[in-house]
Amino acid sequence: MDNSYTGTLSQTEWENYWRWSGVTKFVQAQQDLLDNGSAAVSSPGAALIKKFLEPVETLVAKRVTDGFYTKSGKEKADTARPVEYYAIVNTNISVSAYLSLEFIINRLMRKSRAVESAMSLRGYSAIASGIGAIIEREAQAMLAFDDKSAVHKFFTNTFSNTPRGVQSKQQAFKKMISDYGWEDWGTEKRARIGAVYLWAMEEMGLIEVNTFSRKGKKVTSTVSLTQGVIDWIFSNVEHVSSFFSTNMPMIERPLDISTENNSCFYTDSVRRLSYCFTRDSKHNIENAPIVVDAINKAKNVPYELNEKVYFVAKSLLAEDRAPKIPSFPTEPEFPFDEATFDKNNLSPEEKDLFHAFSSAKAQFYAKRHEVESKRLAVSATMNVAREMYNQKYRIGATKFWYSYFLDFRGRLYPHTRALNIQGADLDKGMVQFHNKKPLGSRGKYWLAVHGANLFGEDKVSLDDRVAWAKNNTDMIRYVAQNPTNKEAVDIWGKADKPYQFLAFCFEWDRMHIEGDSFLSAIPVAIDGSCNGIQNYSAMLRDPVGAAATNLTDSALPSDIYKEVAEVLEHKLTTMDDDTGYARDWLSHGINRKLTKRQVMTLPYGSTLYSCNDYTKLYTDENCSQIWTTPFDRVKAAGWLTPLLWDSIGEVVVKGREAMDWLQDVAKLVADTGNQVYYTTPLGLRVRFKYANIKRKPLKLRFQWRDKASDCWD
Numbered sequence: 001m002d003n004s005y006t007g008t009l010s011q012t013e014w015e016n017y018w019r020w021s022g023v024t025k026f027v028q029a030q031q032d033l034l035d036n037g038s039a040a041v042s043s044p045g046a047a048l049i050k051k052f053l054e055p056v057e058t059l060v061a062k063r064v065t066d067g068f069y070t071k072s073g074k075e076k077a078d079t080a081r082p083v084e085y086y087a088i089v090n091t092n093i094s095v096s097a098y099l100s101l102e103f104i105i106n107r108l109m110r111k112s113r114a115v116e117s118a119m120s121l122r123g124y125s126a127i128a129s130g131i132g133a134i135i136e137r138e139a140q141a142m143l144a145f146d147d148k149s150a151v152h153k154f155f156t157n158t159f160s161n162t163p164r165g166v167q168s169k170q171q172a173f174k175k176m177i178s179d180y181g182w183e184d185w186g187t188e189k190r191a192r193i194g195a196v197y198l199w200a201m202e203e204m205g206l207i208e209v210n211t212f213s214r215k216g217k218k219v220t221s222t223v224s225l226t227q228g229v230i231d232w233i234f235s236n237v238e239h240v241s242s243f244f245s246t247n248m249p250m251i252e253r254p255l256d257i258s259t260e261n262n263s264c265f266y267t268d269s270v271r272r273l274s275y276c277f278t279r280d281s282k283h284n285i286e287n288a289p290i291v292v293d294a295i296n297k298a299k300n301v302p303y304e305l306n307e308k309v310y311f312v313a314k315s316l317l318a319e320d321r322a323p324k325i326p327s328f329p330t331e332p333e334f335p336f337d338e339a340t341f342d343k344n345n346l347s348p349e350e351k352d353l354f355h356a357f358s359s360a361k362a363q364f365y366a367k368r369h370e371v372e373s374k375r376l377a378v379s380a381t382m383n384v385a386r387e388m389y390n391q392k393y394r395i396g397a398t399k400f401w402y403s404y405f406l407d408f409r410g411r412l413y414p415h416t417r418a419l420n421i422q423g424a425d426l427d428k429g430m431v432q433f434h435n436k437k438p439l440g441s442r443g444k445y446w447l448a449v450h451g452a453n454l455f456g457e458d459k460v461s462l463d464d465r466v467a468w469a470k471n472n473t474d475m476i477r478y479v480a481q482n483p484t485n486k487e488a489v490d491i492w493g494k495a496d497k498p499y500q501f502l503a504f505c506f507e508w509d510r511m512h513i514e515g516d517s518f519l520s521a522i523p524v525a526i527d528g529s530c531n532g533i534q535n536y537s538a539m540l541r542d543p544v545g546a547a548a549t550n551l552t553d554s555a556l557p558s559d560i561y562k563e564v565a566e567v568l569e570h571k572l573t574t575m576d577d578d579t580g581y582a583r584d585w586l587s588h589g590i591n592r593k594l595t596k597r598q599v600m601t602l603p604y605g606s607t608l609y610s611c612n613d614y615t616k617l618y619t620d621e622n623c624s625q626i627w628t629t630p631f632d633r634v635k636a637a638g639w640l641t642p643l644l645w646d647s648i649g650e651v652v653v654k655g656r657e658a659m660d661w662l663q664d665v666a667k668l669v670a671d672t673g674n675q676v677y678y679t680t681p682l683g684l685r686v687r688f689k690y691a692n693i694k695r696k697p698l699k700l701r702f703q704w705r706d707k708a709s710d711c712w713d
Helices: 011-035 043-065 083-089 093-108 124-145 148-159 166-180 186-203 227-244 281-287 289-299 307-318 348-395 425-429 440-455 462-471 473-481 486-492 498-517 531-540 543-548 560-574 581-588 592-600 608-622 630-651 653-671
Strands: 207-214 218-225 303-305 404-406 412-414 431-433 676-679 685-688
Touching (some): 011 043, 011 227, 043 093, 043 186, 043 227, 083 124, 124 166, 124 218, 186 207, 218 227, 281 289, 289 404, 289 412, 307 498, 348 425, 425 431, 440 462, 462 473, 473 498, 531 543, 531 653, 543 630, 543 653, 560 592, 581 630, 592 608, 592 630, 630 653
Antiparallel strands (some): 207 218, 303 431
16 A cells, blocks of 8 residues: 555545555566466465376376276286386375366466467477476485485484575485485486376366477477466456455445345445355344344445554654563574574583573574564554555545454454554554543543543443543543653553554543543443353353453452463462462462453353463463473463363353253254254344365475475486
8 A cells, every 4th residue: 555545535536546456466466476487376376286186196006997998998018017107106196186286277378468478378298298207306306205214314304403405305315215225217207207297287277288399390399387377367366356455444435234235345346245144144144133234334334544553553662662662572693603503412401501592493494473463453553544644635535434344153343454443552542432422420431431441440340440530530641742752652652552542642632631621532431241141141141251341340350361370370370289380370360361361251152172272371371480381381381271161160050050051952953964043033144154175185295395296307
């Protein structure tokens, strides 16, 4: 979104611009893959492999089974079989079919400009030899990997020093395979093997082979994609690109959902985004008028950008000191002299040091990926915020709207890529209501509660939260008047929800300045307490779950995550344990953060297995001082998980029973081949369909091919 649209905009123009912005980026990304010789992982390339893999594999397997019959139909004797027969028999045909398809697609679509490249001619002999070469390399690896000593030798040669490139790994592999005694296939044999797979591709209509004479003497064969495949590539890119429209908040009021209209959008290019992502859209419009009315009311609420929060975030991000925005981790240094390092001759102390380095390197890569994802999300939010800020110069208005959709469960979400009112803290902090309202005494009370909640003062009574806001008015107003000062950033940056708290500070300060004329704009949130278990507890009249999720009167709020932590802590304190894990966990501290993910996901079908995953995640994030290696943390998490699972069951009794019953019923229905669906009291049909995707696992032993899958030699 670097090239912002300028001029006067209507909603139709707005939709068209952002649709083609997204489509253009998608098409360019696909083109980059093709230009780099990576067409096989592009959208059309991957789809072609999926389409032709099984047919090519079947044809080659049949030809092998038939024993390469002669033209007369008689089977050749073993001594007369062609050299490619035995090579193909002794390789994994599925893997070879995949490698040959990957190779041909990368070659024929490389540096493409759509038709020009797709129709470009490539030499038959060169392609056949290339396919044979990569199949030979895979066959070598398959043979070598069956020998544990050879595998060990290979990895020792390849990874004993610092990370090496493709060429270095090729050389290491060639040396290993020559020591192993591999008999080189040679150019002719490779070409004949590749020709078998080309034959299968031609038979299935993926490629066509053209033969012609040059100067009346030399016969030349070339390979190209068929016209049908070329046409299919175009249609695939056009179809898939339609799903990459950049969805933005709307600058005109969304259209109403009705029996005649299934979308809030103005243009057909975006109207595919239905209000309901299920096959029951029409049923729900006709039979759930209350739900449809709720959607129409929600999308009619105008919002605007909280410019104060936007400019503070923009300034701090530019200076790389924005709170809760993670910085990239520092890569650990290799603790040895790279020139003399030998992994096979390390002392016990050096082995420990090397293992610690390897663990730190793995954690570095994982953390870097996590930081990249979060910073990309922040960048997307700021880009959309900038566009919404700029719109007042385009059309002279500051307000915008959200269109909404229902997922298959009936949950309501905005149709937007970022700056989402249901999004992260930064998104919510930069959005406020366009229509401002006077608060009155009751509204001021809840605004104060909201501010305390955002700061983290949410475990005391409501009156105490209001008192906290009033008692800290000077601090709050200081933040509002000096939001980018280091002292102020240190204050609001440590809040549980810093950017929403910053918006509250601006609001609280303005309320004191404007007095009785003050009109409030920010949304005041009233959060639930583990909503899934709240619903179970309410439906089942469960007094234990109701008390734990604040459905019953109480002077102080309950904390179900803390209650589970207390039950778990009691188990660890009173149990007999010879492993030492109970002592170590108690020394770390059993807190609500440890139990929150496991409890929160329980109503949504979590299992002991997923509970273990969340416990491992917590251990990796918080317990590296106690258990220094990933393996030790896995063992510690696995030891604790059954105890944590039982502790959840003691607090969430009825909820666990209801979930188990629902899962049993769903299994019975699924065993009959049917889907689970029901109609809510509001008339909304909910249909559960989690299809098992048919997958074909392929184990590639040797994958350091270059971008274009060219020959190794």
